[in-house]
Amino acid sequence: xxxxxxxxxxxxxxxxxxxxxxxxxxxxxxxxxxxxxxxxxxxxxxxxxxxxxxxxxxxxxxxxxxxxxxxxxxxxxxxxxxxxxxxxxxxxxxxxxxxxxxxxxxxxxxxxxxxxxxxxxxxxxxxxxxxxxxxxxxxxxxxxxxxxxxxxxxxxxxxxxxxxxxxxxxxxxxxxxxxxxxxxxxxxxxxxxxxxxxxxxxxxxxxxxxxxxxxxxxxxxxxxxxxxxxxxxxxxxxxxxxxxxxxxxxxxxxxxxxxxxxxxxxxxxxxxxxxxxxxxxxxxxxxxxxxxxxxxxxxxxxxxxxxxxxxxxxxxxxxxxxxxxxxxxxxxxxxxxxxxxxxxxxxxxxxxxxxxxxxxxxxxxxxxxxxxxxxxxxxxxxxxxxxxxxxxxxxxxxxxxxxxxxxxxxxxxxxxxxxxxxxxxx
Amino acid sequence: xxxxxxxxxxxxxxxxxxxxxxxxxxxxxxxxxxxxxxxxxxxxxxxxxxxxxxxxxxxxxxxxxxxxxxxxxxxxxxxxxxxxxxxxxxxxxxxxxxxxxxxxxxxxxxxxxxxxxxxxxxxxxxxxxxxxxxxxxxxxxxxxxxxxxxxxxx
Numbered sequence: 001x002x003x004x005x006x007x008x009x010x011x012x013x014x015x016x017x018x019x020x021x022x023x024x025x026x027x028x029x030x031x032x033x034x035x036x037x038x039x040x041x042x043x044x045x046x047x048x049x050x051x052x053x054x055x056x057x058x059x060x061x062x063x064x065x066x067x068x069x070x071x072x073x074x075x076x077x078x079x080x081x082x083x084x085x086x087x088x089x090x091x092x093x094x095x096x097x098x099x100x101x102x103x104x105x106x107x108x109x110x111x112x113x114x115x116x117x118x119x120x121x122x123x124x125x126x127x128x129x130x131x132x133x134x135x136x137x138x139x140x141x142x143x144x145x146x147x148x149x150x151x152x153x154x155x156x157x158x159x160x161x162x163x164x165x166x167x168x169x170x171x172x173x174x175x176x177x178x179x180x181x182x183x184x185x186x187x188x189x190x191x192x193x194x195x196x197x198x199x200x201x202x203x204x205x206x207x208x209x210x211x212x213x214x215x216x217x218x219x220x221x222x223x224x225x226x227x228x229x230x231x232x233x234x235x236x237x238x239x240x241x242x243x244x245x246x247x248x249x250x251x252x253x254x255x256x257x258x259x260x261x262x263x264x265x266x267x268x269x270x271x272x273x274x275x276x277x278x279x280x281x282x283x284x285x286x287x288x289x290x291x292x293x294x295x296x297x298x299x300x301x302x303x304x305x306x307x308x309x310x311x312x313x314x315x316x317x318x319x320x321x322x323x324x325x326x327x328x329x330x331x332x333x334x335x336x337x338x339x340x341x342x343x344x345x346x347x348x349x350x351x352x353x354x355x356x357x358x359x360x361x362x363x364x365x366x367x368x369x370x371x372x373x374x375x376x377x378x379x380x381x382x383x384x385x386x387x388x389x390x391x392x393x394x395x396x397x398x399x400x401x402x403x404x405x406x407x408x409x410x411x412x413x414x415x416x417x418x419x420x421x422x423x424x425x426x
Numbered sequence: 427x428x429x430x431x432x433x434x435x436x437x438x439x440x441x442x443x444x445x446x447x448x449x450x451x452x453x454x455x456x457x458x459x460x461x462x463x464x465x466x467x468x469x470x471x472x473x474x475x476x477x478x479x480x481x482x483x484x485x486x487x488x489x490x491x492x493x494x495x496x497x498x499x500x501x502x503x504x505x506x507x508x509x510x511x512x513x514x515x516x517x518x519x520x521x522x523x524x525x526x527x528x529x530x531x532x533x534x535x536x537x538x539x540x541x542x543x544x545x546x547x548x549x550x551x552x553x554x555x556x557x558x559x560x561x562x563x564x565x566x567x568x569x570x571x572x573x574x575x576x577x578x579x580x
Contacts, residue, residue: 090508090547128492129504129548131561164442169451169490172546186447186476188485204445245552247510253552290509290547320551328513336512340546346489 001229005221006214006241007257010101016136019143022104028149030220034112035157040071043116043223050222050230051239056084056175056212057289057317058394059306068199069117069207078120080208081113082184083216085126085133086168086175090290090340091322094243095213097255099126099133102217103140107163109216111149112223114161117209122163125180128170137165172344176393177210179346190348191393214243236261236305242316244304246273248323249280255320261305265295268304269323280325284409288317290337291398293405294324314405329425330410331417334403335363341399349392355382356399363403366414369422376414380407428471432456436475446477450486454493463494491545498541499534501579504558507544510551519555520544522569526576539579 002008009017009025017025034043048063070076083106087095099106106124114122126134141163144150152160171189173179178192181203202208218240222230231239238260245255251274258272265285269275276282284294287304293314295302302312309316324333342356359382365371383404386396407414416424428436439452453476457468464472464487473483487493494502505520520531523542527535534541550556553565557572564575 087549088547091510091551092547093549093551096549127549128490129545129558129563132563166451167455168492169455170492170545171490183451184448185445186450186478186486188489247551247554248513255552286509322510322513322551324513333509333512336507336509340508344546 001225003233003259004241004257005225005233006098006105006217006243007101009105010097012101016100016102016140017104019104019140019147022102026224027104028108028147030223031108031111031115031149032155034223035115035155035159038223040116040118043112046222046227047116047219049227051237052215052218052222052230053238053306054212055214055218055242055318057089057291057315059316062211062215065199065209065211066113066117068197069209070200071118075118076206079118079206080203081110081117081119081122082177082180082203082208082210083110083122083124083213084175084177084180084210085124085130085213086172086180087130087213088127088170088172088175088344089318090337091247091286092245092289092318092320093247094245094255094318094320096130096133097243098213098217099130100136103133103136104144105217105220106137106213107140107144108149109219110163111144111154111161112219113209113211113216114163115159116219117207119209120160120162122161123184124163124165125174125184126165126167127174128168130167134165134167141165171346172340173346173393173395176395179393180210181208188346190346193392234260234262234305235303236307238306242304242319244268244272245318245320246323247320248285249277249325249328250323251275251277261303261308263304264301265304265321266300268321269300273323276323276325280327282323283326283330284324286322286324286402287314288319288321290322290340291394291401292317293401294409296409314401327425329367329423330406330413331363331367332423332425334406335360335367337402338363338399341395345395351386352391352393352396352399355386356396358382359386359400359403366417367423369417369420371414371418373415373418375418376407376411379403383407428457428468428475429460432460432472433475436472440476450476450478450483451490454483454487454490458494462500463496463498465497469495497534499538501539501559502541502543504543504545504548506546506548506550506554506556508547508551510547511554511556514554516555519557519567519569519572523572526573540576 052062053059179189183189284296299312383400439449453472
C-alpha cells in the first residue's frame with residue numbers, strides 16, 4: 001500500500017480525479033466498508049486506536065472528540081459534522097492542496113466521519129478566496145449525490161446525510177470552532193463560552209463535531225488500511241502522515257506528505273525545499289503557522305511531530321513552516337504577524353482587543369526607530385497578560401507566541417533597533 | 427427594494443439552509459454580487475429577507491473582510507500582506523501598486539476601475555507575493571508582472 005495516502009491521487013497542475021476516476025483508484029471503498037461492515041462505534045474505535053491527532057493546529061485526539069458525541073436513539077437530533085476549511089492561518093496552504101487536489105477524498109471522509117458520529121447534516125466551511133476549491137468541491141458533492149453516496153438511504157443502508165458547502169465572507173476567527181458555529185448560524189462570529197463543548201452542544205444547540213480538512217481526509221485511509229498499517233505510516237507514537245510545508249526565501253517552497261515525525265526542521269528546509277535562496281542563511285522558523293513560537297538553529301534537528309516540537313518550546317501547529325532568513329528583519333516580521341492578529345481579533349474580550357493593537361504600536365515604534373529600552377520589557381509583560389488563560393479564546397495566546405520567542409532568540413536585533421534608532425535592514 | 431433576482435436567490439439559500447438567519451452571509455454576498463458593494467438600502471432589505479433587524483445584519487456585515495460596506499471600484503485588488511508574502515517582499519509590491527494607481531490602501535482610482543485592499547493570508551504562501559482580483563489568483567508577483575496583469579481588467 002501507499003505511504004502517501006493523502007496525496008496519492010493529486011496530480012499537480014491538472015484537474016482532480018472525477019468520481020469515476022476516484023472510484024477506479026479505490027475511492028469510496030472505505031465508505032462501503034464502514035457503512036456495510038462496521039458499526040459507528042467500530043469506526044470511532046479505529047480512529048481512536050489509529051491515534052489520529054487533529055491537523056488544524058491544536059493536535060487534539062480525533063477519536064476522543066468523537067467519543068463525547070451522544071449516541072443512540074435518545075441522542076439529540078440533528079447531529080452535525082463540520083469541516084473546518086477556513087484555512088486562514090498565515091503561512092498555511094496545506095488544506096488548499098487537499099481541497100483542490102482531491103475533493104472526493106474530503107467528501108468521502110466527511111461521509112465516513114458523519115457515519116461514525118451518526119451525523120444527519122454535514123457542512124464544509126470554506127474560507128473566502130478559495131474559488132477554485134469551491135468549484136471543485138461543488139462538483140464532487142454533486143457527483144457524490146448522484147452516485148447515491150449522499151442523501152437519503154446511502155448505499156441502501158438506511159443511513160442519510162446531507163452535505164452542504166458554505167463559503168465564508170472572510171475572517172480569521174471563524175477558524176475557531178465555536179466562532180465557526182456562530183458564523184454558520186448567521187451571527188457575528190465571536191467565540192462561545194466553553195463548556196459546553198460543541199460535541200455536546202454545538203450548531204443550533206445540537207451535538208456537533210468540527211474537524212480540519214486534513215484530519216477528515218485521513219479517516220477513509222484508516223478504515224481502508226486498518227489501524228496497524230496507519231500507525232506504521234508515522235515515525236512517532238501518533239499515527240499517519242502529515243502534509244508539511246515550507247514558505248519564505250527557500251529555493252523550492254512547497255508542501256509534501258511525509259511520515260508524521262519523519263522529518264526534521266533542517267531536512268525540510270535542506271532536502272525538501274532545496275535549501276536557502278541566494279546564499280541566504282536561515283535564522284529561524286515558525287514551525288506551524290503564524291501562531292507558533294520561533295525555533296532556531298539549536299532546534300533544527302527536532303523531528304516535526306507534536307511532542308518533539310512541543311519539547312523544543314513551540315508547536316507543530318499546522319506543520320507549514322515559515323522561514324526567517326538573515327536579510328529579513330525579525331522585528332519587522334513580528335510586527336507583520338502582530339498586525340495580522342490585531343486586525344483579526346474579533347474584539348469580544350478586552351485583553352485581545354486592546355492588547356494586540358498596543359503591542360503592534362510598540363513593535364512599530366521599535367521598527368521605525370522610535371522605540372525605547374523599556375518597550376522590550378513592556379512587550380514581554382504583554383506576552384504574559386495575553387497568554388494562555390487570560391483571554392476568551394486562543395487567538396491572543398497564539399499571537400504572542402512568535403513575539404515572546406523573538407524577544408528571546410533575536411534580542412540583539414530588538415536592542416539594535418532601539419540603540420541605533422532605526423531598522424538596520426532598511 | 428431587492429430586485430426579483432436578488433430576492434429569489436436569497437430565498438433559495440434560506441430554503442437550502444433550513445434556518446432563515448443562517449442565510450444572512452449568503453444574502454450579503456448576493457447583494458454584493460449584483461451591486462458590487464452592500465449599500466444601506468440593500469443591507470436593510472437583505473436583513474428583512476433573512477429575518478434580521480438592520481442592526482443585526484450590519485453587525486454581521488461589518489465583521490467580514492469580504493463584505494464591502496463602502497462603494498468600491500469595478501475590481502477590488504486584494505493584496506496579501508501576511509507573513510510569507512512579507513518575507514518575499516509584498517511591501518515593495520504594495521508600494522508599487524499605490525504609486526501606479528495613484529491611490530492609498532482602501533481607496534478607489536479616479537476612473538472607478540480599481541480599489542486597493544490589503545488582505546490577510548490568501549493560502550498560497552509557497553507562491554508569494556500574491557493577490558486576488560475578482561476570482562483570479564495571481565502569484566509569484568513582481569512589479570513588472572503586476573503591470574501586465576492590471577491591463578487585463580477594464
